[in-house]
Amino acid sequence: xxxxxxxxxxxxxxxxxxxxxxxxxxxxxxxxxxxxxxxxxxxxxxxxxxxxxxxxxxxxxxxxxxxxxxxx
Amino acid sequence: xxxxxxxxxxxxxxxxxxxxxxxxxxxxxxxxxxxxxxxxxxxxxxxxxxxxxxxxxxxxxxxxxxxxxxxxxxxxxxxxxxxxxxxxxxxxxxxxxxxxxxxxxxxxxxxxxxxxxxxxxxxxxxxxxxxxxxxxxxxxxxxxxxxxxxxxxxxxxxxxxxxxxxxxxxxxxxxxxxxxxxxxxxxxxxxxxxxxxxxxxxxxxxxxxxxxxxxxxxxxxxxxxxxxxxxxxxxxxxxxxxxxxxxxxxxxxxxxxxxxxxxxxxxxxxxxxxxxxxxxxxxxxxxxxxxxxxxxxxxxxxxxxxxxxxxxxxxxxxxxxxxxxxxxxxxxxxxxxxxxxxxxxxxxxxxxxxxxxxxxxxxxxxxxxxxxxxxxxxxxxxxxxxxxxxxxxxxxxxxxxxxxxxxxxxxxxxxxxxxxxxxxxxxxxxxxxxxxxxxxxxxxxxxxxxxxxxxxxxxxxxxxxxxxxxxxxxxxxxxxxxxxxxxxxxxxxxxxxxxxxxxxxxxxxxxxxxxxxxxxxxxxxxxxxxxxxxxxxxxxxxxxxxxxxxxxxxxxxxxxxxxxxxxx
Numbered sequence: 001x002x003x004x005x006x007x008x009x010x011x012x013x014x015x016x017x018x019x020x021x022x023x024x025x026x027x028x029x030x031x032x033x034x035x036x037x038x039x040x041x042x043x044x045x046x047x048x049x050x051x052x053x054x055x056x057x058x059x060x061x062x063x064x065x066x067x068x069x070x071x072x
Numbered sequence: 073x074x075x076x077x078x079x080x081x082x083x084x085x086x087x088x089x090x091x092x093x094x095x096x097x098x099x100x101x102x103x104x105x106x107x108x109x110x111x112x113x114x115x116x117x118x119x120x121x122x123x124x125x126x127x128x129x130x131x132x133x134x135x136x137x138x139x140x141x142x143x144x145x146x147x148x149x150x151x152x153x154x155x156x157x158x159x160x161x162x163x164x165x166x167x168x169x170x171x172x173x174x175x176x177x178x179x180x181x182x183x184x185x186x187x188x189x190x191x192x193x194x195x196x197x198x199x200x201x202x203x204x205x206x207x208x209x210x211x212x213x214x215x216x217x218x219x220x221x222x223x224x225x226x227x228x229x230x231x232x233x234x235x236x237x238x239x240x241x242x243x244x245x246x247x248x249x250x251x252x253x254x255x256x257x258x259x260x261x262x263x264x265x266x267x268x269x270x271x272x273x274x275x276x277x278x279x280x281x282x283x284x285x286x287x288x289x290x291x292x293x294x295x296x297x298x299x300x301x302x303x304x305x306x307x308x309x310x311x312x313x314x315x316x317x318x319x320x321x322x323x324x325x326x327x328x329x330x331x332x333x334x335x336x337x338x339x340x341x342x343x344x345x346x347x348x349x350x351x352x353x354x355x356x357x358x359x360x361x362x363x364x365x366x367x368x369x370x371x372x373x374x375x376x377x378x379x380x381x382x383x384x385x386x387x388x389x390x391x392x393x394x395x396x397x398x399x400x401x402x403x404x405x406x407x408x409x410x411x412x413x414x415x416x417x418x419x420x421x422x423x424x425x426x427x428x429x430x431x432x433x434x435x436x437x438x439x440x441x442x443x444x445x446x447x448x449x450x451x452x453x454x455x456x457x458x459x460x461x462x463x464x465x466x467x468x469x470x471x472x473x474x475x476x477x478x479x480x481x482x483x484x485x486x487x488x489x490x491x492x493x494x495x496x497x498x499x500x501x502x503x504x505x506x507x508x509x510x511x512x513x514x515x516x517x518x519x520x521x522x523x524x525x526x527x528x529x530x531x532x533x534x535x536x537x538x539x540x541x542x543x544x545x546x547x548x549x550x551x552x553x554x555x556x557x558x559x560x561x562x563x564x565x566x567x568x569x570x571x572x573x574x575x576x577x578x579x580x581x582x583x584x585x586x587x588x589x590x591x592x593x594x595x596x597x598x599x600x601x602x603x604x605x606x607x608x609x610x611x612x613x614x615x616x617x618x619x620x621x622x623x624x625x626x627x628x629x630x631x632x633x634x635x636x637x638x639x640x
Contacts, residue, residue, distance in 0.1 A: 008315075008318045008319065008322070009302075009307070010306065010307065010310055010311065011302060011306045011307075037302075039520045040301070040302065040554075041302050043319065043517075043518070043520060044520065045322070049522070049524075050520070050521065050522040050523060050524070050525075051520075052522075053520075064322065066318070066319040066322060066323075067303075067307055067311070067315040067316060067318065067319050067344075068302065068303050068307070068518060068554065069303045069307050069308060069313070069315060069316065069518065069551070069554065070511075070515040070517055070518045070550065070551065070553065070554070
């Protein structure tokens with residue numbers, strides 16, 4: 001299946017795009033396999049909703065990575 | 073480190089001897105003094121209010137991102153306690169003079185310059201800089217007292233005692249653009265006749281840690297965290313706080329046209345990425361990264377330059393872009409920078425100004441997107457004309473004068489650039505913080521929680537509200553939070569080694585809770601009740617079309633951490 005990642009995080013631009021995913025991976029497992037540190041590198045949305053990390057990925061899912069800072 | 077009391081009525085100074093203040097710093101000191109010494113019913117601009125400047129415990133220590141200071145008083149904007157916090161070098165210079173805090177008492181009609189040096193305090197007539205733009209006034213002060221000094225000063229808004237007047241400090245290049253903006257503290261300074269404070273550290277040695285070896289070790293660990301954490305090491309230095317534009321627009325939380333919705337069709341024009349590209353392309357005096365404090369690793373600030381590469385303003389922060397940009401329907405960085413420049417020159421809080429102008433636009437007094445109309449209103453403020461006076465009173469007063477229903481304030485203070493329906497934890501903070509709507513009082517956006525759900529928001533906000541005062545006590549920038557991650561023992565080590573006052577991580581956590589309780593307790597004395605722990609009505613029933621949510625955190629949950637749930 002194909003999962004799309006859109007990254008707004010400058011140092012995670014390299015994983016932007018479609019990813020072919022096999023098996024029964026969760027959002028967190030996929031991101032960790034791509035070198036993303038969970039709950040540190042990015043705020044994560046799955047299909048426009050906040051991810052808890054344990055959602056099982058399905059074909060055409062869309063993961064968005066948002067900048068993980070507190071503004072001021 | 074000493075604390076001085078300055079009687080502005082009689083222009084006399086004495087060293088304070090109150091034992092319980094000696095080990096306090098930053099927000100812990102400002103809030104304790106206001107709580108203990110200002111009557112709850114005191115008029116904010118009257119003789120019984122006090123204006124307190126207090127360095128954090130680490131200010132001037134050399135640790136990264138730790139030169140911040142607090143200013144506190146009873147706020148003319150909220151009617152409650154206020155602490156406002158800033159970086160730059162003014163706190164650092166105060167510390168070099170061996171001073172932890174300044175407590176200003178009394179009021180006067182004229183304006184004074186308070187010069188502080190190793191020789192003591194001196195009062196000079198401020199007439200030569202009254203009515204001037206802040207850049208001109210600061211330049212005059214540096215010509216008069218020497219290029220090495222740092223200053224605090226108020227602008228024309230503070231002279232006129234406007235509710236949105238801030239107090240400006242100085243960045244390391246000498247520009248008076250680091251703001252204790254919130255709560256109208258510039259008006260309190262104005263009521264006391266404080267036009268400027270000049271910090272002259274000539275002939276004073278750099279302060280040293282009490283235990284150098286221990287300090288070096290703790291600082292090494294802390295700096296390693298800053299350099300290894302993506303947010304502090306990569307995002308802030310590259311994009312600054314404006315990196316949040318895309319994030320909040322995606323979450324439906326970017327305030328747009330008087331907080332009517334949470335996404336802006338022109339958001340890409342005002343994003344951190346566009347800001348960076350624009351400044352790199354223009355070159356010259358502009359820079360997408362800038363340290364407001366010497367040695368800061370985070371370097372979130374920037375210098376905005378025009379098409380010719382000439383400096384316009386600094387910094388252009390996320391909050392400024394949100395409140396003066398999307399909230400006013402303005403989608404051009406050059407326009408926002410010019411409005412920001414005027415705010416800095418006149419000495420006003422950009423958030424409150426954006427809030428007041430947004431409400432004005434909602435009533436068609438100025439059209440959304442009308443940059444010239446905004447500039448004219450700001451110039452009216454400088455000249456004290458009626459429309460300028462109205463804007464200068466803040467969003468709440470603008471709303472009352474024009475009969476507006478949608479006024480995005482909590483406890484009388486404009487919300488920062490996060491729609492509370494899109495990031496509900498911040499909505500909880502706005503409603504329940506003793507400071508009124510203030511993101512620095514309990515920022516929750518970083519948490520990996522469902523920001524659109526009412527669930528767990530009170531817990532998340534309370535945690536943030538209890539940890540925020542720790543940063544303000546220590547003098548740490550709260551942007552270091554992502555790197556510190558609650559590992560307070562090392563920060564306690566840093567403070568212990570620098571000050572010689574032995575404290576623990578647990579002590580710091582208790583300190584955060586105690587400061588918050590003290591502030592709620594003052595607000596209770598000032599007449600606040602659970603009825604004040606609410607957001608404006610429209611957020612509860614008018615949907616934010618961008619986030620598809622209303623604010624629906626149960627009121628009884630909010631009240632459990634508000635003034636009646638929290639005050640001692």
